[in-house]
Amino acid sequence: MKQRLITALLLTTISSISYSETTQSRIPLTLTLGAKLHSGGWTGENKGSIGNDIESEKGRGIGLSVGLRKGNFFGVFNVQAGIYEFDDEQPVYNPDPISEDFDLTGSDDLTINTGFVSLGLGYQFNRYFALQGGIKSHSQAWEDLNREVDYIGVGIGATGFIPLSDNWTLYGTLGINGMDIKDKDGNDIGDGSSTSLELGAAFRVSALSSISFGFKNEAVTAEFAGGNEQEHNIANFYFGFNHGFRF
Amino acid sequence: MNRKLDFYLVGANIILACTLLFNSYNSFAGNRGLKIVGDAPGQLSSPTLSSKGEYRALIIGNDTYRDPEGLWKPLKRAVSDAKAIETLLVEHYGFSDVQRLENASRSELLHALRDFSKRINTDDNVLVYYAGHGFLDQYNNKGYWVPVDAQGTDHTTFVRNSTIRDEISDMSARAKHTLLISDSCFSGTLLKTVSRGIRANDGSEAYLKSVDNKKSVQILTAGGVEYVDDDFRSSGHSPFTYFLQSELKNNPHPVITASDLSRRVQVAVSNNVEQKPQIGVLQGAGDELGEFLFIRVNLEVSGVPKERIKVKVNVISDTSSQKNVESSTEEYSDISTLPSLNLSEDEGAANKADKQESMILPVQSF
Numbered sequence: 227m228k229q230r231l232i233t234a235l236l237l238t239t240i241s242s243i244s245y246s247e248t249t250q251s252r253i254p255l256t257l258t259l260g261a262k263l264h265s266g267g268w269t270g271e272n273k274g275s276i277g278n279d280i281e282s283e284k285g286r287g288i289g290l291s292v293g294l295r296k297g298n299f300f301g302v303f304n305v306q307a308g309i310y311e312f313d314d315e316q317p318v319y320n321p322d323p324i325s326e327d328f329d330l331t332g333s334d335d336l337t338i339n340t341g342f343v344s345l346g347l348g349y350q351f352n353r354y355f356a357l358q359g360g361i362k363s364h365s366q367a368w369e370d371l372n373r374e375v376d377y378i379g380v381g382i383g384a385t386g387f388i389p390l391s392d393n394w395t396l397y398g399t400l401g402i403n404g405m406d407i408k409d410k411d412g413n414d415i416g417d418g419s420s421t422s423l424e425l426g427a428a429f430r431v432s433a434l435s436s437i438s439f440g441f442k443n444e445a446v447t448a449e450f451a452g453g454n455e456q457e458h459n460i461a462n463f464y465f466g467f468n469h470g471f472r473f
Numbered sequence: 474m475n476r477k478l479d480f481y482l483v484g485a486n487i488i489l490a491c492t493l494l495f496n497s498y499n500s501f502a503g504n505r506g507l508k509i510v511g512d513a514p515g516q517l518s519s520p521t522l523s524s525k526g527e528y529r530a531l532i533i534g535n536d537t538y539r540d541p542e543g544l545w546k547p548l549k550r551a552v553s554d555a556k557a558i559e560t561l562l563v564e565h566y567g568f569s570d571v572q573r574l575e576n577a578s579r580s581e582l583l584h585a586l587r588d589f590s591k592r593i594n595t596d597d598n599v600l601v602y603y604a605g606h607g608f609l610d611q612y613n614n615k616g617y618w619v620p621v622d623a624q625g626t627d628h629t630t631f632v633r634n635s636t637i638r639d640e641i642s643d644m645s646a647r648a649k650h651t652l653l654i655s656d657s658c659f660s661g662t663l664l665k666t667v668s669r670g671i672r673a674n675d676g677s678e679a680y681l682k683s684v685d686n687k688k689s690v691q692i693l694t695a696g697g698v699e700y701v702d703d704d705f706r707s708s709g710h711s712p713f714t715y716f717l718q719s720e721l722k723n724n725p726h727p728v729i730t731a732s733d734l735s736r737r738v739q740v741a742v743s744n745n746v747e748q749k750p751q752i753g754v755l756q757g758a759g760d761e762l763g764e765f766l767f768i769r770v771n772l773e774v775s776g777v778p779k780e781r782i783k784v785k786v787n788v789i790s791d792t793s794s795q796k797n798v799e800s801s802t803e804e805y806s807d808i809s810t811l812p813s814l815n816l817s818e819d820e821g822a823a824n825k826a827d828k829q830e831s832m833i834l835p836v837q838s839f
Contacts, residue, residue: 256833258833258834258835258836260835260836262835291835291836291838292836293836297546298543298544302836302837302838303836304836304838306838342838344838344839346838346839350543352542352543352544352625353540353541353542353543356837358837358839359839360839362838362839381839382839383837383838383839385837387834389541389832392832393832395832395834397834397835397837399837399838399839401838401839402839403839422838422839424837424838426835428832428834428835430832430833434833435833436832436833436834436835438834438835466835468833468834468835468836469833470833472547472549
């Protein structure tokens, strides 16, 4: 179901923009490809019966993005994968929606692999402000434990740009998402929400290329069916390269 | 499960709403019209017709828009369109005074029109070509050319159609034949106050002499009150200029009138993209139902000695205030010996313009 929907949306996005290419005015189609490396940490809290903190300072990952822009309309596709290593302050797993208890890993060391995927369409109102909306998913997989939690939902984001000069631009994005939480078998195990905040700067290195660096925080709140709650703050600094193709 | 389904449905609806908005915008942008299929132009049998005055052209192509509000994105084909038209006019139609202006600001554009106008003499044949953004102010339905330094929807930074018409009218006061070709969005608004129609051409030499003797002030636009495409199947040109160029280049006749040319271009463009070029005359500018004549200079016609084919490329008197103006000073008796024109560009200006293109920013996620 999820794969079909995402495939359909991806095709819709591409076909919409491709369609516009055949009828639009003298406005170029811009394809932007981006890649970034990030490093950061994960904090939070296992609420309820366990009530302990979550903390990892050993996080790293990579992100890839594709953007299509035609005039003021744009489509975005982002994929990000990360690895976070925990010592004793670990996110616990909720194995049973009916249970009130979290499941401790029973291990001193834990690695969680994360993934973020978002697909959206947006409109840039002027040089300074853009809005976008679409689907977003966030997964947490407990390495070696065959445990996985997926957050899937819809969201909107507002982005602001502050051009400092011909070569420098500051930007920031605030996103809000409402999500369902599912286990690895696709069973509904709770509701969640997330707020993302990204602040960064981009520097033009050529007419069609830029480098960017900044900070992004993803605050995720989970309320499991059994009543347990979790809070996650996944924060990363990143460095990226972006290249555009105009058609 | 229902809640999950709701999330999917809401998400799908958002995306579909955006898509519909997107497509409806483009449906509006590609304002449809019926195709007009005209008769084939008459056969022009005589190569002996020649115009008395000089053939002059002002060619403007705007690509590197630097709108601080980001509304006017850079174009890719307008400058190459302008270059192609210039080459064609010089090499195939013996235009002797050709001034090309790339990436013109409002001030440069207005100065170029005025300076060009001052060079025009009686009996000259004058062509003005513009490729770039156009704008329609829906508040008052007025059309504009958009210079590269335009700012958002601030109409005071545009060049109003009435100003263009005034300048063309000034040119036509001295010239014998004047033709304005505009390859921009909403260029059809230039024709809103003029009569339209294509004059009947029986293809005879008498007809050509008749329309050559009468004054003309004609306008050919890439479309009506609609958006026009910037690129045609990766040809490197807009569809309008692609077919304009094609018709001029492949024209087998020694003489083709502006009306015949426009009819061919109109059919070709309409058959391939959803825009319809328009032809008309500038009202109140002295049009006497004459015709701008394109006379080939490198046409191989049996029985016509090459000595009769001459192309002059004149010095443009004042280039100091204009950028990317091309000129040559020599006279050639045979177009085939015409060397490549100096296509040097003002590198500083080009680099600056390049810098001012919209910056590639990272893709944002929500």
